[in-house]
Amino acid sequence: MRAMRLLAPGQALEPAVLPLPVPGPGELLLQVLACGVCRTDLHIVDGELGEPVLPLIPGHEIVGRVVATGADVEGFVEGEQVGVPWLGWTCGHCDYCLSGRENLCPEARFTGYTRAGGYAEFTVADARYCFPVPGLTAQEASPLLCAGLIGYRAWRIAGGAELRHLGIYGFGAAAHILAQVAVAQGQRVYAFTRPGDHTAQAFARRLGAVWAGDADQPPPAVLDAAILFAPVGELVPLALAQVRPGGRVVSGGIHMSDIPSFPYRLLWQERSLHSVANLTRRDGIDFLALAPTVPVRTETVAYSLEQANEALDDLRNGRLSGAAVLLP
Amino acid sequence: MRAMRLLAPGQALEPAVLPLPVPGPGELLLQVLACGVCRTDLHIVDGELGEPVLPLIPGHEIVGRVVATGADVEGFVEGEQVGVPWLGWTCGHCDYCLSGRENLCPEARFTGYTRAGGYAEFTVADARYCFPVPGLTAQEASPLLCAGLIGYRAWRIAGGAELRHLGIYGFGAAAHILAQVAVAQGQRVYAFTRPGDHTAQAFARRLGAVWAGDADQPPPAVLDAAILFAPVGELVPLALAQVRPGGRVVSGGIHMSDIPSFPYRLLWQERSLHSVANLTRRDGIDFLALAPTVPVRTETVAYSLEQANEALDDLRNGRLSGAAVLLP
Amino acid sequence: MRAMRLLAPGQALEPAVLPLPVPGPGELLLQVLACGVCRTDLHIVDGELGEPVLPLIPGHEIVGRVVATGADVEGFVEGEQVGVPWLGWTCGHCDYCLSGRENLCPEARFTGYTRAGGYAEFTVADARYCFPVPGLTAQEASPLLCAGLIGYRAWRIAGGAELRHLGIYGFGAAAHILAQVAVAQGQRVYAFTRPGDHTAQAFARRLGAVWAGDADQPPPAVLDAAILFAPVGELVPLALAQVRPGGRVVSGGIHMSDIPSFPYRLLWQERSLHSVANLTRRDGIDFLALAPTVPVRTETVAYSLEQANEALDDLRNGRLSGAAVLLP
Amino acid sequence: MRAMRLLAPGQALEPAVLPLPVPGPGELLLQVLACGVCRTDLHIVDGELGEPVLPLIPGHEIVGRVVATGADVEGFVEGEQVGVPWLGWTCGHCDYCLSGRENLCPEARFTGYTRAGGYAEFTVADARYCFPVPGLTAQEASPLLCAGLIGYRAWRIAGGAELRHLGIYGFGAAAHILAQVAVAQGQRVYAFTRPGDHTAQAFARRLGAVWAGDADQPPPAVLDAAILFAPVGELVPLALAQVRPGGRVVSGGIHMSDIPSFPYRLLWQERSLHSVANLTRRDGIDFLALAPTVPVRTETVAYSLEQANEALDDLRNGRLSGAAVLLP
Ligand SMILES: [Zn+2]
Ligand SMILES: [Zn+2]
Ligand SMILES: [Zn+2]
Ligand SMILES: [Zn+2]
Ligand SMILES: [Zn+2]
Ligand SMILES: [Zn+2]
């Protein structure tokens, strides 16, 4: 099969032709129909996330068709369309796994990072961590599996259905999905972008944001919570300054530049600062049930498998409006 | 009556002889039996907390005896011993008041800050914010009313009864009470002090801490949460570095020096950073019911009313082990 | 002013001409524009709810226009349209009031039951318990204030936004509002009516229920929770039998016939049985913010003030589809 | 090895000599040091719990010593003392397993019911569901594994650390452990027994209950919650009548006689009625960490393995004060 592989951090991906993988017990062999390109992929390729399993096939926003099932697989049939997210395996018996926080399992394995991912024609995944994604095209479903999910988990931590005024910093793939979910629940969304990025601001308004402006400008209302999707530590004090007492600032990224020094008064009054890591299967089940009721529409830009480096570059340089998706 | 008053921030308190205050409807006239001296008093006197009502009688860890009751007071009788905490009044109808977070009420008034406090022979308090404190001497009960309460609220936010390994940074009045509560619930307490402060470390061990050491040293276990009572922003990244994924760092202070720049990886993995502000009446009711079952023993150093400036100085300079209490 | 009054339980309401009430401190004088007729009114008039303050003006789904404000009223202006719900006053300092459950305050006073209500041309209400209701006609807003609110609180207790399959037993005023809220969140609603009541079943389907049938029939899916609006104790075991392990059955009524004997296995597997009592102001704020985003449409039948007895009779005999509203 | 087996419900257990079981992958072979006798065993033997796997070795309060480990076992070493509870296996991927409620997993298997239990010299258990129980004798640890755990889970559902006045109906094995936990947290425990059972009442008082009396008598305080360990449906309305508004009644049993008809007013005011089913591993970890800090002391009566029928009879007839334990 054709695949794109990372041989060493900091290098471009290399095309390769590899044997078809074989599903073990409990696993699915999938033909990859679409695989989203995520900022986390960038962090892995650029060496900002340590110790990937090399050589690595990246990609963790996979939508595929079941081609074969390993022994003991239940609940999936050949031909079915399924999604494979970042969380690829957990131990099932640590304190985290036992208390609904398998996203923090210290032995967890991650798709496209410590397991082979979806920048390929085929992939193998543990069936217990896959989700059915019926009723959507592979291309439009793909960004739901990471950008959508991490945004949803961040939103829940930020206060979820209790929020009324929600700020979102960085209006890319995750934000454009989350904004739709929040607006559908009657929440007022305020979008903050790089100063002067009028394209992104117009995009945010089109998706229902009541206000869109520069990240260093005050919004027209005090925020109940702010979610940061841009990996820029300087945004932390800016966001804390816009949030009401008792409100939360949540960083959705896996990587972010240093958080600068800030005065304690920005945190005081029971404000709090959070990060979001990975996802649980429960997040996936809940989000994929909710998304069609909104309904969430994703904006995607298609690339061929061999254009993976180009897609990564476009994301790195902020040239995308919506989400990049490889169609192998 | 005799009182000590702040005429302007940055100055020493001045003794004064004032007319006896008169309780309005819903208020209690109290003879002050003891009034604790708190770091918040220091912040007010030193001008680090803005806009006190001047001239101000500080003091918000008041234990007094009911001398007279205003109209419409229910539930208190003359001669009864009651405590008056920092939270002196709330609006009762804002979003915060209606959702169990009256500590964040934007119209709240605070004892010894925006209402007259307990550095005096007598004081007047709104009965709805007072608590009965039977069965303890006034001197030993006094530190429970702020140091005890703020520690209890910080501990609840940090995870409360769910914690197993709790770090406490700064081992003064609040910490010495909270450590007893946590130890009584079977939690393992790790005490962090100024480097080389062996007196405070020995004090912590005597109160049940399983380990006591310098704030820049690693404890022998990964912490579930850390509570900071020392008003030193540099402790934030130190504490984050010792807390497990998903764990919380909670600052108990009303004032703290700037939080320095720190790398995002200290926050990542769903760690979070919180502050605690004020208290709710519910905190008071719960904590004052719990404290006698531990039972909490407070260590206090007595001062006369006229020694208030001396007590503040001793606290400012870290010369206290336990809590300073004025006995008017 | 004209009013309809209850002189003794079990009797019809009597028309009366009374002096205009005078608003005390913190109160609003309102011209009643619309007042919904609620099953609770029936229970009061029929003597099933003990000790109303007699002679009583019933009615607690009031929408009125502010005619005058008493001393110390903040946040309301003359001419504004406001709603007055069942919860008319609470003590503000009991355990319940201090922990976000003022609905259970033992000293609470209730509109149209222990305070004068809205079956009149004018009424007086404590401003702290009133809500602005802009942007709706009085007639359509009226049922939101009790039927809507109690349904919303029942739904939250049943699991709220976490639910996927929700059963509703009894499809009248409360159900027709709640169904819209649940459907808007992507939930699947199953409506249970009196056996053979095809009119109510068609009404439910029109409002988005995916299934409507007789109360003694099984729905096509296992329910996550069931809410009972019909005051019929026999429904409790029927509903428990349709709910999954860990699911909840919630009775929304203030009065219900006896719950019959049932086998423990219907409760086992961590099912639970709940009742809902009254509302909190927080419920009101949250629900009235959510309702316009659905948007909730109410179906009402208008009566003149003097037709109050007729409206009560129509409700008692199940002759209403939607909610009865008096227009004084 | 020697074992006691159930050949058909309703019959006495039969002694047998069986081959030593062999641990599969992930399993432990344990020498049984002690196995508690539980009311659930009675329900199985008496045929009140359907479809045990026959012939069955009952017993799910097992303390054993690791004799051998199967392939892929981590975290246990030979010679270590471990406990085996009721929950013996779960699927790990259903909605319940993924949301911290594996106790409700529809595919769960149970020790001594759908897996072989501990009424034998040796047993095999899935290591992921076993707990280390160091520092206690096997005999005293045994009742913690079911009576202790189910009581703890019931207590958490009832309100846990938030409770002040806790009623316990039925003062046997589970109650005598839970009472110690609650008293250690400063809670006031009220013990209700069969009318006239002065022995049990004295036992309860000795363990710290502030009041002990007949189940049909009112306690001297309104209860925040009540937990029912006696499998008697008639207790449900009695308990509801003693619980405050918003309070909970929790049945800890797996089987109970029918709940009789009761008036709705006993449930109204947001009281609620719950059952408890099984346990999660998280319950076990938390409870076994808490128990030694109390410290919990168990009262046990020892029987030989061959006296299993006698032990069951003594439990059935209420002749035990404390918990029966088989010592094979
Ligand atoms: Zn794990
Ligand atoms: Zn991603
Ligand atoms: Zn307020
Ligand atoms: Zn203080
Ligand atoms: Zn109250
Ligand atoms: Zn009503």
Ligand SMILES: [Zn+2]
């Ligand atoms: Zn399961």
Ligand SMILES: [Zn+2]
């Ligand atoms: Zn058992």
